[in-house]
Amino acid sequence: NAGVTQTPKFQVLKTGQSMTLQCAQDMNHNSMYWYRQDPGMGLRLIYYSASEGTTDKGEVPNGYNVSRLNKREFSLRLESAAPSQTSVYFCASSGAGTGNNEQFFGPGTRLTVL
Protein backbone atom coordinates (compact mmCIF):
# COMPACT_ATOMS: atom_id res chain seq x y z
CA ASN A 1 0.00 0.00 0.00
CA ALA A 2 1.38 3.40 -0.98
CA GLY A 3 -1.10 5.21 1.27
CA VAL A 4 -1.57 8.81 0.11
CA THR A 5 0.61 10.01 -2.73
CA GLN A 6 1.01 13.55 -4.01
CA THR A 7 2.63 14.97 -7.11
CA PRO A 8 4.67 17.01 -7.61
CA LYS A 9 6.81 17.28 -4.48
CA PHE A 10 8.15 20.71 -5.41
CA GLN A 11 6.95 23.36 -7.84
CA VAL A 12 7.92 26.91 -8.68
CA LEU A 13 5.40 29.03 -10.56
CA LYS A 14 5.30 32.58 -11.82
CA THR A 15 2.42 34.81 -10.83
CA GLY A 16 -0.55 34.12 -13.07
CA GLN A 17 0.45 30.60 -14.07
CA SER A 18 -1.87 27.69 -13.43
CA MET A 19 -1.21 24.22 -12.16
CA THR A 20 -2.91 21.15 -10.73
CA LEU A 21 -1.73 19.28 -7.66
CA GLN A 22 -2.55 15.59 -7.81
CA CYS A 23 -3.47 13.34 -4.91
CA ALA A 24 -4.34 9.66 -4.84
CA GLN A 25 -5.05 7.17 -2.07
CA ASP A 26 -5.22 3.39 -2.21
CA MET A 27 -6.94 2.78 1.14
CA ASN A 28 -10.49 2.85 -0.25
CA HIS A 29 -11.24 5.91 1.86
CA ASN A 30 -14.42 7.88 1.29
CA SER A 31 -13.17 11.29 2.39
CA MET A 32 -10.30 13.36 1.07
CA TYR A 33 -8.94 16.77 2.01
CA TRP A 34 -6.62 19.51 0.83
CA TYR A 35 -4.77 21.62 3.39
CA ARG A 36 -2.20 24.36 3.19
CA GLN A 37 0.43 25.05 5.79
CA ASP A 38 2.21 28.37 5.89
CA PRO A 39 5.52 28.81 7.72
CA GLY A 40 5.07 28.66 11.49
CA MET A 41 1.32 28.15 11.19
CA GLY A 42 -1.11 25.32 11.57
CA LEU A 43 -2.93 23.47 8.83
CA ARG A 44 -5.83 25.22 7.14
CA LEU A 45 -8.46 23.32 5.19
CA ILE A 46 -8.90 24.46 1.60
CA TYR A 47 -11.49 21.99 0.30
CA TYR A 48 -12.71 18.58 1.23
CA SER A 49 -14.67 15.78 -0.34
CA ALA A 50 -16.82 13.76 2.03
CA SER A 51 -17.47 11.14 -0.61
CA GLU A 52 -17.02 10.51 -4.30
CA GLY A 53 -18.97 13.08 -6.26
CA THR A 54 -19.13 15.73 -3.55
CA THR A 55 -16.83 18.61 -2.67
CA ASP A 56 -17.16 21.39 -0.12
CA LYS A 57 -15.29 24.54 0.76
CA GLY A 58 -13.09 24.64 3.79
CA GLU A 59 -11.62 27.58 5.63
CA VAL A 60 -9.56 29.11 2.79
CA PRO A 61 -11.03 28.12 -0.61
CA ASN A 62 -10.48 31.36 -2.54
CA GLY A 63 -8.17 30.97 -5.52
CA TYR A 64 -8.55 27.19 -5.67
CA ASN A 65 -10.75 24.62 -7.35
CA VAL A 66 -10.95 20.90 -6.75
CA SER A 67 -12.09 17.80 -8.56
CA ARG A 68 -12.92 14.46 -7.02
CA LEU A 69 -12.14 12.47 -10.13
CA ASN A 70 -13.07 9.12 -8.60
CA LYS A 71 -12.86 7.50 -5.18
CA ARG A 72 -9.05 7.37 -5.35
CA GLU A 73 -8.16 10.80 -6.72
CA PHE A 74 -8.70 14.35 -5.53
CA SER A 75 -6.96 17.17 -7.38
CA LEU A 76 -6.40 20.80 -6.44
CA ARG A 77 -6.12 23.46 -9.13
CA LEU A 78 -4.69 26.94 -8.96
CA GLU A 79 -6.07 28.82 -11.95
CA SER A 80 -3.96 31.97 -11.59
CA ALA A 81 -1.26 31.57 -8.99
CA ALA A 82 -0.44 34.42 -6.62
CA PRO A 83 2.53 34.85 -4.27
CA SER A 84 0.10 34.51 -1.34
CA GLN A 85 -0.39 30.90 -2.41
CA THR A 86 3.23 30.06 -1.64
CA SER A 87 2.83 27.29 0.90
CA VAL A 88 3.15 23.59 1.56
CA TYR A 89 0.07 21.69 0.42
CA PHE A 90 -1.00 18.47 2.06
CA CYS A 91 -3.58 16.00 0.84
CA ALA A 92 -5.19 13.64 3.33
CA SER A 93 -7.81 10.92 3.36
CA SER A 94 -9.95 9.23 5.97
CA GLY A 95 -12.37 6.33 6.15
CA ALA A 96 -16.14 6.39 6.45
CA GLY A 97 -17.36 9.75 7.75
CA THR A 98 -15.18 12.84 7.74
CA GLY A 99 -13.30 13.74 10.88
CA ASN A 100 -14.18 10.80 13.07
CA ASN A 101 -11.63 8.52 11.52
CA GLU A 102 -7.95 9.25 11.57
CA GLN A 103 -6.59 11.12 8.61
CA PHE A 104 -3.68 9.82 6.60
CA PHE A 105 -1.49 12.44 5.01
CA GLY A 106 0.52 12.62 1.83
CA PRO A 107 4.13 13.86 1.88
CA GLY A 108 3.21 17.38 0.82
CA THR A 109 3.88 19.63 -2.17
CA ARG A 110 6.11 22.63 -1.59
CA LEU A 111 4.86 25.41 -3.89
CA THR A 112 6.61 28.72 -4.47
CA VAL A 113 4.92 31.45 -6.50
CA LEU A 114 7.27 34.18 -7.66
Add this chain to the structure above:
Amino acid sequence: KNEVEQSPQNLTAQEGEFITINCSYSVGISALHWLQQHPGGGIVSLFMLSSGKKKHGRLIATINIQEKHSSLHITASHPRDSAVYICAVRGDSNYQLIWGAGTKLIIKP
Protein backbone atom coordinates in the same frame (compact mmCIF):
# COMPACT_ATOMS: atom_id res chain seq x y z
CA LYS B 1 -9.81 33.12 21.30
CA ASN B 2 -8.96 30.03 19.27
CA GLU B 3 -11.31 27.10 19.59
CA VAL B 4 -8.36 24.72 20.06
CA GLU B 5 -5.43 25.86 22.14
CA GLN B 6 -2.25 23.96 22.79
CA SER B 7 0.35 24.52 25.47
CA PRO B 8 3.18 24.97 25.58
CA GLN B 9 3.94 26.40 22.14
CA ASN B 10 7.57 25.33 22.47
CA LEU B 11 9.15 22.76 24.76
CA THR B 12 12.80 21.79 25.12
CA ALA B 13 13.71 18.89 27.38
CA GLN B 14 16.56 16.48 28.06
CA GLU B 15 16.53 12.92 26.83
CA GLY B 16 14.70 10.66 29.25
CA GLU B 17 12.33 13.29 30.62
CA PHE B 18 8.58 12.74 30.86
CA ILE B 19 6.82 15.08 28.45
CA THR B 20 3.30 16.46 28.66
CA ILE B 21 1.61 18.50 25.93
CA ASN B 22 -1.83 19.93 26.59
CA CYS B 23 -4.80 20.66 24.36
CA SER B 24 -7.90 22.57 25.46
CA TYR B 25 -10.93 23.17 23.29
CA SER B 26 -14.06 25.25 23.62
CA VAL B 27 -16.52 23.43 21.34
CA GLY B 28 -18.47 20.23 21.71
CA ILE B 29 -16.57 17.47 19.99
CA SER B 30 -17.10 13.96 18.74
CA ALA B 31 -13.41 13.09 18.44
CA LEU B 32 -9.95 14.48 19.14
CA HIS B 33 -6.84 13.72 17.13
CA TRP B 34 -3.16 13.93 18.01
CA LEU B 35 -0.73 14.11 15.11
CA GLN B 36 3.03 14.41 14.76
CA GLN B 37 4.80 16.48 12.13
CA HIS B 38 8.44 15.60 11.60
CA PRO B 39 11.11 18.20 10.86
CA GLY B 40 11.05 17.00 7.26
CA GLY B 41 7.36 17.94 7.04
CA GLY B 42 5.62 14.55 7.04
CA ILE B 43 2.44 14.30 9.16
CA VAL B 44 1.50 11.13 10.98
CA SER B 45 -1.65 10.43 12.95
CA LEU B 46 -0.83 9.26 16.47
CA PHE B 47 -4.19 8.89 18.17
CA MET B 48 -7.86 9.47 17.69
CA LEU B 49 -9.92 9.38 20.86
CA SER B 50 -13.34 10.36 22.10
CA SER B 51 -13.02 9.21 25.71
CA GLY B 52 -10.58 7.80 28.23
CA LYS B 53 -7.03 6.93 27.39
CA LYS B 54 -5.00 5.31 24.63
CA LYS B 55 -1.42 4.06 24.69
CA HIS B 56 0.97 3.24 21.90
CA GLY B 57 4.53 2.44 22.87
CA ARG B 58 5.89 5.38 24.84
CA LEU B 59 3.01 7.63 23.88
CA ILE B 60 -0.12 8.04 25.97
CA ALA B 61 -3.11 10.22 25.13
CA THR B 62 -5.89 11.08 27.55
CA ILE B 63 -9.06 13.07 27.20
CA ASN B 64 -11.46 14.56 29.74
CA ILE B 65 -14.66 15.40 27.90
CA GLN B 66 -16.20 17.26 30.85
CA GLU B 67 -13.17 19.52 31.21
CA LYS B 68 -12.66 19.78 27.42
CA HIS B 69 -9.03 18.91 27.77
CA SER B 70 -6.63 16.35 26.38
CA SER B 71 -3.01 15.57 27.13
CA LEU B 72 -0.32 13.80 25.17
CA HIS B 73 2.43 12.22 27.26
CA ILE B 74 5.76 10.86 26.12
CA THR B 75 7.66 8.63 28.53
CA ALA B 76 11.44 8.17 28.37
CA SER B 77 11.72 10.89 25.71
CA HIS B 78 14.34 10.50 22.98
CA PRO B 79 15.82 12.94 20.46
CA ARG B 80 13.88 11.19 17.70
CA ASP B 81 10.68 12.41 19.42
CA SER B 82 11.62 15.94 18.37
CA ALA B 83 8.75 17.13 16.20
CA VAL B 84 5.67 19.35 16.18
CA TYR B 85 2.71 17.75 17.92
CA ILE B 86 -0.69 18.88 16.73
CA CYS B 87 -4.10 18.54 18.35
CA ALA B 88 -7.24 18.67 16.19
CA VAL B 89 -10.90 18.21 17.09
CA ARG B 90 -14.01 17.38 15.16
CA GLY B 91 -16.93 19.46 16.29
CA ASP B 92 -20.39 18.05 16.81
CA SER B 93 -21.98 19.94 13.98
CA ASN B 94 -19.68 19.75 10.98
CA TYR B 95 -17.24 17.53 9.24
CA GLN B 96 -14.20 19.72 9.41
CA LEU B 97 -11.36 19.33 11.86
CA ILE B 98 -10.42 22.35 13.96
CA TRP B 99 -6.66 22.47 14.30
CA GLY B 100 -4.43 23.66 17.11
CA ALA B 101 -1.31 25.62 16.25
CA GLY B 102 1.01 22.82 17.37
CA THR B 103 3.65 22.34 20.05
CA LYS B 104 7.26 22.25 18.91
CA LEU B 105 9.16 19.70 20.99
CA ILE B 106 12.95 19.45 21.05
CA ILE B 107 14.60 16.64 22.99
CA LYS B 108 18.29 17.18 23.62
CA PRO B 109 20.64 14.21 24.03
